[in-house]
Amino acid sequence: MSQDIEKKEFNITIYTENQVGLLNRIAIIFTRRKINIDSLNTSPSEVDSIHRFNIVITESEEVVRKLTRQIEKQVEVLKVYYNTNEDIIWQELALYKVSTDVIAEKVSVERLLRENGARAVVIRKDYTVFETTGHREETDNLISILQPYGLIEFVRSARVAIIKNSEGFNTKLREFEQLQPGEEVMENEYLNKGQKVFTM
Amino acid sequence: MEVAQQEIETKPAQETVNITGSAAVLEALIAEGTDTIFGYPGGAIMPIYDALYDYNDRLNHILVRHEQGGIHAGQGYARTSGKVGVVFATSGPGATNLITGLADAQIDSTPLVCVTGQVFAHLLGTDAFQETDVINITTPVTKWNYQVTDANEIPEVMAKAFYIAKSGRPGPVLIDITKNAQIQLFDYKGYTPCNHIRSYRPKPIVRPQYIQEAADLINKAEKPFVLFGQGVLLGKAEAEFKAFVEKAGVPSAWTILGAGAIPTEHPLNVGMLGMHGNYGPNVLTNECDVLIAIGMRFDDRVTGRLDKYAKQAKVIHLDIDPAEIDKNVKSTVPVWGDCKETLPLLTALVEEKQHIEWLARFNDYTRQEVEAVIHNELNPTTDEMTMGEVLKELNALTNGDAVIVTDVGQHQMVACRYARFNQTRSNVTSGGLGTMGFALPAAIGAKYGAQDRTVVAIIGDGGFQMTCQELGTIMQSGVDVKIIILNNHFLGMVRQWQELFNQRRYSFVDIESPDFVALAAAYRIPGKSISERTDLQGALKEMLSTEGSFLLEVNVTKENNVFPMVPQGCSVSEIRLK
Numbered sequence: 001m002s003q004d005i006e007k008k009e010f011n012i013t014i015y016t017e018n019q020v021g022l023l024n025r026i027a028i029i030f031t032r033r034k035i036n037i038d039s040l041n042t043s044p045s046e047v048d049s050i051h052r053f054n055i056v057i058t059e060s061e062e063v064v065r066k067l068t069r070q071i072e073k074q075v076e077v078l079k080v081y082y083n084t085n086e087d088i089i090w091q092e093l094a095l096y097k098v099s100t101d102v103i104a105e106k107v108s109v110e111r112l113l114r115e116n117g118a119r120a121v122v123i124r125k126d127y128t129v130f131e132t133t134g135h136r137e138e139t140d141n142l143i144s145i146l147q148p149y150g151l152i153e154f155v156r157s158a159r160v161a162i163i164k165n166s167e168g169f170n171t172k173l174r175e176f177e178q179l180q181p182g183e184e185v186m187e188n189e190y191l192n193k194g195q196k197v198f199t200m
Numbered sequence: 201m202e203v204a205q206q207e208i209e210t211k212p213a214q215e216t217v218n219i220t221g222s223a224a225v226l227e228a229l230i231a232e233g234t235d236t237i238f239g240y241p242g243g244a245i246m247p248i249y250d251a252l253y254d255y256n257d258r259l260n261h262i263l264v265r266h267e268q269g270g271i272h273a274g275q276g277y278a279r280t281s282g283k284v285g286v287v288f289a290t291s292g293p294g295a296t297n298l299i300t301g302l303a304d305a306q307i308d309s310t311p312l313v314c315v316t317g318q319v320f321a322h323l324l325g326t327d328a329f330q331e332t333d334v335i336n337i338t339t340p341v342t343k344w345n346y347q348v349t350d351a352n353e354i355p356e357v358m359a360k361a362f363y364i365a366k367s368g369r370p371g372p373v374l375i376d377i378t379k380n381a382q383i384q385l386f387d388y389k390g391y392t393p394c395n396h397i398r399s400y401r402p403k404p405i406v407r408p409q410y411i412q413e414a415a416d417l418i419n420k421a422e423k424p425f426v427l428f429g430q431g432v433l434l435g436k437a438e439a440e441f442k443a444f445v446e447k448a449g450v451p452s453a454w455t456i457l458g459a460g461a462i463p464t465e466h467p468l469n470v471g472m473l474g475m476h477g478n479y480g481p482n483v484l485t486n487e488c489d490v491l492i493a494i495g496m497r498f499d500d501r502v503t504g505r506l507d508k509y510a511k512q513a514k515v516i517h518l519d520i521d522p523a524e525i526d527k528n529v530k531s532t533v534p535v536w537g538d539c540k541e542t543l544p545l546l547t548a549l550v551e552e553k554q555h556i557e558w559l560a561r562f563n564d565y566t567r568q569e570v571e572a573v574i575h576n577e578l579n580p581t582t583d584e585m586t587m588g589e590v591l592k593e594l595n596a597l598t599n600g601d602a603v604i605v606t607d608v609g610q611h612q613m614v615a616c617r618y619a620r621f622n623q624t625r626s627n628v629t630s631g632g633l634g635t636m637g638f639a640l641p642a643a644i645g646a647k648y649g650a651q652d653r654t655v656v657a658i659i660g661d662g663g664f665q666m667t668c669q670e671l672g673t674i675m676q677s678g679v680d681v682k683i684i685i686l687n688n689h690f691l692g693m694v695r696q697w698q699e700l701f702n703q704r705r706y707s708f709v710d711i712e713s714p715d716f717v718a719l720a721a722a723y724r725i726p727g728k729s730i731s732e733r734t735d736l737q738g739a740l741k742e743m744l745s746t747e748g749s750f751l752l753e754v755n756v757t758k759e760n761n762v763f764p765m766v767p768q769g770c771s772v773s774e775i776r777l778k
Contacts, residue, residue: 021335025339032340065526069522069527072523075343075397
């Protein structure tokens, strides 16, 4: 039934406690439904001891909505949002390792850098590492340019994304605290930082 | 149980107020009001068992015969007492034997705290003796789990474990404690119960506008219909629920885990939902104009085909778990919240009504079902006994006051259909997971959870043989459990499906059984086996009047089917009476 419904890329943003095993708990929610994760990034957020996951999957909105509720059910998950690509600003980081000799001899490095918004991160005698950030098409583009010149190694990060009209998380967290003030609420300092926590 | 030779580094106790991690676990249990633990010792949990030796006067430990029995007992205890069941198991096989019970408790929202021993922290990940990755194995089947490697963590983690297990939508929690943490001495500052976790929101916010919208729908409804589930019992909202249905005058049907939330004989109780539920509630689901689901999750055994389920109805769904709302059936008005809070708000806004004609429709269907199915099931004319008449006789003798614990299969459906429940927390069964082998150990736990009540386990010949070693637990603990084996010499439910859908290709459903009475006798449990109707009442009386446990085998007709039935993949209104 759901196969006919249009699938598209969704970005799932998850705020969690920093807890061993939580990645597995979250991953299971996808694997048990046989949903492939296209991209997964996790790192500490701007709030101390809170991590932020960014997960990209291709699915129907109906499925994504249910998934986010299941993820939000996990004890250590604070809040989950899902967004389409139109709702977010996102970037991927790519590193390209190429032979310094070849590049110096055959490529107009300056043009290469300008046209692709790239920058050299490391320049050694044997190789040079370039870096670009951007959408998949943009980072792909530089691969196709460098490939003929002996691309030695390439790596790309998972997607990181920021929600365009987000003010949500800090407000939500305040809601959490107001609902059930506990005796030992820790790590509460950031609440006083107001907008600073979630400005764009 | 083989115990590995481990080199235990023991340091002399420092001259402080230190206690061991093991003692801290037991202190936590006492502080949380635990009185009974079900468990099985082994190498990696020996320090906790050693500490338990000194706590014998405050904590009652029941030695089970298998960890699966232990956790089902914990579930039975939790279900009848409304408290958190506590289970101990050792590492490796001990812990993996808990998986079935964890999965069962997870799907049936049963509050449990399981404590498993684990190998020394420095051995983690080395494939040490009896090491398994318990945290990862149990992640999909626990509400929360945590591995403790330092005794200092224990008080806080135990407090969190209990808070998570029992709050919001309850569930099983597993705490895996490495052996070094169990023997480690640490500065114990006392036990502080947990009442808040930053990232955890057990109850969603109640939104008054949805309560209002729900009340408006109910007030305008001509054919409203309530479906209630275990959420009513878990929320301890039986009184609030009764007040609501009585004021709104709405016919109400139950899922099997909701059975007993209002008495079976209540005039607005119109029966059981689902695959083997009653005729009226199933058919009229597709005729009602407003469907009010309370603390139930539209399981596929209840709904049948979703695309043909209550399409004509506006759906109001009350649930504490936001993830349940719109999961299977799209709701018109979602009422997030604990039904103990939301139901009184709703009751205040609904008009006092009696839907006499609508209720009469249910009664019409009941009459049809009685004629086609129930009468024959309860008053058979053949020589052989039916499962239903055993229940009828049992109802008469217990007045519906007993706790009925059932296993899984035909007898379960018959018991749930025909058992009378006058009290809440009387029906203990494996609903969502359908775990054969559940009933015998769960009944042991159920008795500890409701010591002043009669506990009757009703089990099939197949399921009984999955966990019959727990007769040993009954023998040793002296617990009073009445066991009825409804023996049809078949794996009856599978056979029923094979008959109806696989052209009677009876593939491996013919099961031979031991002499159950002799087996019970080997465990010093009295018993009786009957095959004649004339013996039934006397045997049941003997069972109920015997002090302590008793096993009664009733040989029932072999090829009886449970009807009505909504065949798999069919709509609820396609329910078959034969």
